[in-house]
Amino acid sequence: MKAWVTYALCALFALTGQVFSASQSSTGGMNAPEQREKPYVVLVSLDGFRADYLDRFRLPNLARVMKRGARAKWMNPVFPSLTFPNHYSLVTGLHPDKHGIVSNSFYDPARRQKYAMHDGPAVTDGTWYRGEPIWVTAETQGMVAACYFWPGSEAAIGGVRPTFVMPYDDDAPNDARVRRVLEWLRLPPDRRPHLITLYFSELDTTSHRNSLNSPNIERAARSLDATLGVLIDGIDALSFGSQVNLVITADHGMVETSRSRTITIESLVDLSGIEHTFDGPVSSFHVAGGDIARARKLRDDLNARLRNGRAYLRDELPDRYHYSADPRAGDVVVIMEEAWALKRATAKLVQFGNRGAHGWDPAAPAMRAVFLAMGPTLKPGLVIDPVDNVDVYPFMTELLGLRAAPGIDGQPGRIGSMVRK
Numbered sequence: 001m002k003a004w005v006t007y008a009l010c011a012l013f014a015l016t017g018q019v020f021s022a023s024q025s026s027t028g029g030m031n032a033p034e035q036r037e038k039p040y041v042v043l044v045s046l047d048g049f050r051a052d053y054l055d056r057f058r059l060p061n062l063a064r065v066m067k068r069g070a071r072a073k074w075m076n077p078v079f080p081s082l083t084f085p086n087h088y089s090l091v092t093g094l095h096p097d098k099h100g101i102v103s104n105s106f107y108d109p110a111r112r113q114k115y116a117m118h119d120g121p122a123v124t125d126g127t128w129y130r131g132e133p134i135w136v137t138a139e140t141q142g143m144v145a146a147c148y149f150w151p152g153s154e155a156a157i158g159g160v161r162p163t164f165v166m167p168y169d170d171d172a173p174n175d176a177r178v179r180r181v182l183e184w185l186r187l188p189p190d191r192r193p194h195l196i197t198l199y200f201s202e203l204d205t206t207s208h209r210n211s212l213n214s215p216n217i218e219r220a221a222r223s224l225d226a227t228l229g230v231l232i233d234g235i236d237a238l239s240f241g242s243q244v245n246l247v248i249t250a251d252h253g254m255v256e257t258s259r260s261r262t263i264t265i266e267s268l269v270d271l272s273g274i275e276h277t278f279d280g281p282v283s284s285f286h287v288a289g290g291d292i293a294r295a296r297k298l299r300d301d302l303n304a305r306l307r308n309g310r311a312y313l314r315d316e317l318p319d320r321y322h323y324s325a326d327p328r329a330g331d332v333v334v335i336m337e338e339a340w341a342l343k344r345a346t347a348k349l350v351q352f353g354n355r356g357a358h359g360w361d362p363a364a365p366a367m368r369a370v371f372l373a374m375g376p377t378l379k380p381g382l383v384i385d386p387v388d389n390v391d392v393y394p395f396m397t398e399l400l401g402l403r404a405a406p407g408i409d410g411q412p413g414r415i416g417s418m419v420r421k
């Protein structure tokens, strides 16, 4: 495992052997006295876990969670149904055009810089992120927070970091992730994080490499289910295990694509005067100097030739996408029909062969994500109507007795019906 970093002020945990740097965690690694009796939330993301897998596959540990806790029929992702925008919405209760992480990669015309999820300096630079992620909400209210991976967790956002954070490492074994989370939960009450995020990419990675009909998809889901079993058993073994809420969700679902449904942008339009393009199920085009006449011409040229998608000026996008407020989304945005994608002539076709992909309209059933939770106040065996990604943040602040950040898009009431009052 790679070295890991914590930002607690000046303690030394023999348990973890971590290096300390100057504190940017508001708690300095100590729970305020009024936070120590509060419940715990472990937020788990199973990247790419489509809602219907829960019923289709044999998953005994997720079945345990459903029996002991509550489940939504599904969770609607935010637009676009990609990893970074959705994970950051889950922890802020904001749509991407408010929180600023509008895609996995995007261009900011004001900064004249690109952000990309695999670009270390960008993901760790707090100035890219707006909104208040739940670990910042927790830390600023005196509650210790820890992140075993989550988009945004490696940056100081509003100058605040979680007390514990792991630098992203795709190769970190899943069982090591669970072991570390259980170690955090075994810390003494004054230092034990009450809010923990935990992320697994295994199912998403398997889905991008296989047909969705492949037995490898269920195999990956079952492997994650076994990992969750270790986590649940570990929580049950804690003296305060009954106070731990386990919230299990995903960022988006998955659909099968094919090369024949991938269209090369250059076969449709001339890209002169277009400074930056981001292709895929949702494509963004930034016009040099933001020239509106050039943007209109690009939109019209695209729509004249495009059969399986539609181009919009950013301002014209339907409201339900919540995508018009941030210039990072592009001057022209193309939304493709499900399973169709645009690509640049120079882009590799790897992602859009006969295999899984995502990014499409959150209203498409295949993009629906799983959502279930168990904990001291959750109603056992309950199934509720679909919930929205942006409702998860206020739901978690309620479970933790924290004040949610003002001005969020989500409403705790909708998922709140899972909770015994």
Ligand code: AMP
Pocket (backbone or CB within 6 Å): 047, 048, 082, 083, 084, 104, 117, 118, 123, 149, 150, 151, 152, 168, 170, 199, 201, 204, 205
């Ligand atoms: P996507 O295809 O949109 O589902 O993106 C999934 C990929 O996002 C994973 O396979 C990881 O490589 C990457 N990823 C997920 N979380 C992080 C993170 N916190 N930091 C960097 N990359 C991440």
Ligand code: ZN
Pocket (backbone or CB within 6 Å): 047, 048, 082, 083, 084, 204, 251, 252
């Ligand atoms: Zn994802």
Ligand code: ZN
Pocket (backbone or CB within 6 Å): 048, 083, 204, 205, 208, 358
């Ligand atoms: Zn993916």
